[in-house]
Amino acid sequence: MSQLPGVGIDLLEISRLEVALKRRPGLKLRLFDPGEIEFCERSRRPARQLATRFCAKEATIKALGLRSANMRDIVVCGGGMEPPRILLKGHAARVARDNGVSVSISLTHERGMAAAVAVTTRP
Numbered sequence: 509m510s511q512l513p514g515v516g517i518d519l520l521e522i523s524r525l526e527v528a529l530k531r532r533p534g535l536k537l538r539l540f541d542p543g544e545i546e547f548c549e550r551s552r553r554p555a556r557q558l559a560t561r562f563c564a565k566e567a568t569i570k571a572l573g574l575r576s577a578n579m580r581d582i583v584v585c586g587g588g589m590e591p592p593r594i595l596l597k598g599h600a601a602r603v604a605r606d607n608g609v610s611v612s613i614s615l616t617h618e619r620g621m622a623a624a625v626a627v628t629t630r631p
Contacts, residue, residue: 514609514628516570518563522622525562526555541583556622557587560615563624568594568611571626572603584613594626
């Protein structure tokens with residue numbers, strides 16, 4: 509990883525994820541941690557919350573420079589009144605630790621779209 513911070517961004521049409529989750533019922537459990545699912549399903553708009561978290565995972569993969577990752581190794585914590593943050597596990601956590609970086613995220617959604625930006629920083 510270079511000395512510059514890693515930056516990743518992802519944008520998703522919420523309905524695309526919603527359709528994919530309906531077609532493949534097991535997909536939700538492959539993409540999301542049980543705590544993420546619980547948080548999102550308590551929301552008034554679960555699909556919007558899930559799509560935003562999916563974007564955060566994709567943006568984190570890009571910011572860390574990973575070719576691929578187990579989506580459940582990237583957990584979006586917080587939300588609502590609490591600022592969102594990333595919890596890394598497995599391979600993603602090893603890459604971050606080996607490069608001495610942490611990941612910060614920003615999430616948004618508007619008019620049927622969800623987006624996230626992830627930035628790596630060195631403490």
